[in-house]
Amino acid sequence: MNxxxxxxxxxxxxxxxxxxxxxxxxxxKNDEIILFKKTYGYQWIYxxxxxxxxxxxxxxxxxxxxxxxxxxxxxxxQIRELKIAKFVENQNNWxxxxxxxxxxxxxxxxxxxxxxxxxxxFIDKKIxxxxxxxxxxxx
Amino acid sequence: xxxxxxxxxxxxxxxxxxKGRLYLWDMNGDLYIYNWEELIENIYSNDKxxxxxxxxxxxxxxxxxxxNFNLIYGDVEIKNSILHKFKKASSKENFFNLENMPLxxxxxxxxxxxxxxxxxxxNNIYAATQKGLLxxxxxxxxxxxxxxxxxxKIWDCPNIQSVRANSKRLLLSGGSEGLFEFLIDRENFYPxxxxxxxxxxxxxDKRHSLFSTYAFSSIYNTSDIDGSFLIANYWESGDDSxxxxxxxxxxxxxxxxxxxxxxxxxxxxxxxxxxxxxxNGYPIKVIGFTxxxxxxxxGNNKKIFEIFGDDKSSNKINEEEIVSAGVAQFGTLxxxxxxxxxxxxxxxxxxxxxxxxxxxVYPRAKQYTNHLHVILDDRIEIYSFNHDYFLEQTTKIYGxxxxxxGN
Numbered sequence: 402m403n404x405x406x407x408x409x410x411x412x413x414x415x416x417x418x419x420x421x422x423x424x425x426x427x428x429x430k431n432d433e434i435i436l437f438k439k440t441y442g443y444q445w446i447y448x449x450x451x452x453x454x455x456x457x458x459x460x461x462x463x464x465x466x467x468x469x470x471x472x473x474x475x476x477x478x479q480i481r482e483l484k485i486a487k488f489v490e491n492q493n494n495w496x497x498x499x500x501x502x503x504x505x506x507x508x509x510x511x512x513x514x515x516x517x518x519x520x521x522x523f524i525d526k527k528i529x530x531x532x533x534x535x536x537x538x539x540x
Numbered sequence: 541x542x543x544x545x546x547x548x549x550x551x552x553x554x555x556x557x558x559k560g561r562l563y564l565w566d567m568n569g570d571l572y573i574y575n576w577e578e579l580i581e582n583i584y585s586n587d588k589x590x591x592x593x594x595x596x597x598x599x600x601x602x603x604x605x606x607x608n609f610n611l612i613y614g615d616v617e618i619k620n621s622i623l624h625k626f627k628k629a630s631s632k633e634n635f636f637n638l639e640n641m642p643l644x645x646x647x648x649x650x651x652x653x654x655x656x657x658x659x660x661x662x663n664n665i666y667a668a669t670q671k672g673l674l675x676x677x678x679x680x681x682x683x684x685x686x687x688x689x690x691x692x693k694i695w696d697c698p699n700i701q702s703v704r705a706n707s708k709r710l711l712l713s714g715g716s717e718g719l720f721e722f723l724i725d726r727e728n729f730y731p732x733x734x735x736x737x738x739x740x741x742x743x744x745d746k747r748h749s750l751f752s753t754y755a756f757s758s759i760y761n762t763s764d765i766d767g768s769f770l771i772a773n774y775w776e777s778g779d780d781s782x783x784x785x786x787x788x789x790x791x792x793x794x795x796x797x798x799x800x801x802x803x804x805x806x807x808x809x810x811x812x813x814x815x816x817x818x819x820n821g822y823p824i825k826v827i828g829f830t831x832x833x834x835x836x837x838x839g840n841n842k843k844i845f846e847i848f849g850d851d852k853s854s855n856k857i858n859e860e861e862i863v864s865a866g867v868a869q870f871g872t873l874x875x876x877x878x879x880x881x882x883x884x885x886x887x888x889x890x891x892x893x894x895x896x897x898x899x900x901v902y903p904r905a906k907q908y909t910n911h912l913h914v915i916l917d918d919r920i921e922i923y924s925f926n927h928d929y930f931l932e933q934t935t936k937i938y939g940x941x942x943x944x945x946g947n
Contacts, residue, residue: 450698477765504748504765506699506715511670512653519567525917526553526567527895533656534701535715535750536863537764539877 410437410488413496421475424483424499428470436460436470437488437497443521445514446488456488457500457510459523467523467540471499484540485510485532502532509533541623542630543890543912544597544924546583549637552920555900555913558660559679561644561686564920571649573686578642583634592622593629597924601869601910604929605942613930626926645686650676652691661705662724667691668700673712673722694722695738702751706904711759712741713749719761720744729786744771745791751864753811756831757786760810764862768808769793770815772844774834789834797827797845807859811867811903812940814848821856824883826937849937851883868901869909870925871938875899880914885939886927904943 412430415423426433440446440458449455462468473481483499487508500508510518515529524540531538554565562574577599584594596603604622613619649655651674655667663679665687674691695712700720702713709729710722723729723740734742744759748766752759759771772789794808798817806819815827828848861876871884879893897915902908912923933941 450696504716506701506717509699509715511698512656513670516654525895526551527897527917529654530553530656530897531863534864537861537877538863 408437408441408490408495409493410434410495410497413498416471416498419475424471424474424501426471426499428468433486433497436486437495440486440488443517445510445517447511447513454490456495456497457514458486458488458497459484459518461523473499473501473504477501477504503535503537506535509535541626541886541888541927544593544626544630544632544926546579546598546634546636546922547919548641548922549635549919551918552897552915553654554658554898555915555920556658556660556665557902557905557908557911557913561679563660563665563678563687565649565654567654569649569652569654570646571687572638572646573644575642575644579636582642587632590625590629590632593626593926597626597629597910597926598922599907601908601924602906602942604926619930623930645684647685647687647689650674650687650689650691656701657703659703659705659710661710666694666703666705666710666722668703668712670698672696672698673700673703673710695741697738697741702749704751704753706754707757709754711752711754713752713761715750716748716765718743718746719749719752719759721759733788745769751809753809753866755810755812755815755829758829758831758834760815762807762809762865764807767794770797770810770829772834774831792845798825807862807865809865809867812943814867814872814940815845816865816867816872818857818859818862821858823853824851824857826850851937857881866899866901867940868903868912868925869939869942870912870928873899873901873912882912882925883938884925884927885931885936887938888927890925892921903940906943909943 412433416426436458440456445458446454446456460468467484469482470486471483483501485500486497487500488495488497502509518524519526519529528538528540551567552564553567556563560577562576564572580598584591651667651669653669655669657668659666660678665676665678667674672693673695675694676691677688680686699714699717700712701715704711708725712720720741720743726740737743748763750762750764752761757773757775762768770792773786774789775784776787778784806817808817813829815829817825826848828846830844833843863875866873871882874881880896880899882890892914895917899914901912910924910926914921
């Protein structure tokens with residue numbers, strides 16, 4: 402797990418320029434950074450099988466619903482709403498993008514983070530199971 | 541006919557039933573193993589009049605399929621008496637808490653995390669987890685550890701989202717990573733045309749796999765992204781029954797099976813001799829798949845797939861909202877964003893609503909083929925559907941024919 406006291410974050414323009422191959426943020430840059438800080442602060446971060454730290458973040462809106470963060474990449478057909486963010490680190494610099502777990506298995510949050518979201522009241526176990534199984538759900 | 545039902549309260553994550561034991565995983569990482577037969581006996585012990593439906597419903601799902609009973613079923617009075625008993629049993633409410641159930645053992649989940657999916661086969665529990673495909677030995681005689689407390693790792697791939705077993709093979713659906721198979725007994729399977737990704741693990745296809753099932757020795761892959769397909773295999777006889785080898789024949793895409801299908805539209809799924817397809821919500825198309833035709837009439841596609849029928853009921857199902865689907869002897873099941881629908885083999889429909897975490901049917905478990913297990917927010921509901929015994933098995937649209945073997 403990453404132990405940087407002040408991780409560096411930089412928004413990646415490929416996720417804000419209508420790149421058809423990349424998911425696109427609807428969240429503004431400021432909120433993107435806030436979400437990353439929240440993800441890092443809550444330690445919604447794990448080490449993948451290459452020992453690289455990866456973070457996944459979600460948050461609720463004022464109506465206590467999981468917030469819309471962005472849209473899926475156009476090249477995969479029907480545009481889907483995305484509500485999970487993925488954050489990756491490269492040489493101590495982080496960036497993130499809206500994660501599409503349905504079409505990209507690598508965008509699936511791991512069980513340990515999903516369980517934190519369940520016990521933290523962000524999602525219920527039904528949603529956790531659907532995400533792990535790559536199924537559609539009312540996130 | 542309404543199904544029988546048992547409700548067990550608790551915060552569950554996964555369930556399996558196998559050789560008289562009920563396995564329940566809860567969200568805290570505990571595994572409870574119950575003596576299922578003793579639990580069922582407790583139910584009918586208070587009302588011996590209902591012993592037949594309760595035993596057939598929850599312990600012996602195969603019993604009333606016996607062809608020797610046709611003479612009995614032909615007697616209207618006897619048949620009506622049996623139906624009356626099932627009706628009475630279905631009106632009986634059976635509620636349990638974990639504390640008042642016949643516990644065999646409680647232990648820590650051997651996989652040390654909440655598994656994405658599981659399957660019990662030949663006394664082994666296979667689990668898809670973040671650590672990969674794991675195995676724990678089950679159905680042990682140990683009182684403290686009926687399941688081994690430690691797992692063995694078969695494959696360290698973290699992306700498996702669905703596990704199904706049959707004929708010493710394990711189907712592994714990996715979402716966007718594709719479709720894989722673990723060959724428990726590698727000696728009798730496949731030429732080297734499939735890529736070996738790990739010891740006894742081959743990649744069958746790189747296309748998206750939401751879930752996959754066995755259609756006899758063939759495989760049906762369901763995808764709501766890339767389109768579904770069938771991998772047609774057949775057994776090639778050897779010198780004796782033990783030396784037969786599984787051979788690959790070809791891949792049939794949805795457009796081969798359902799000729800008027802456009803790619804990436806609709807949703808299809810299969811089990812054994814039935815393949816189902818929904819496009820534009822209505823009607824549900826049903827194709828009959830004949831495994832034997834692959835062996836006997838290679839090259840003659842018409843006999844491998846034949847139109848079985850359309851469901852011309854007025855109920856539309858939006859394929860965009862389909863989460864998952866499955867097939868059992870008692871019917872076909874479709875899960876959407878708001879619940880689970882059982883399209884029964886007798887033409888009736890049964891709907892389960894609520895926050896469904898997970899559901900399971902056991903089409904290959906001879907004694908539990910009539911079971912449907914549904915994990916909801918605060919309980920598990922164990923249904924038993926018993927309308928299928930009295931139906932003509934060769935013409936029913938929903939549901940597969942009774943299977944012979946178990947695991």
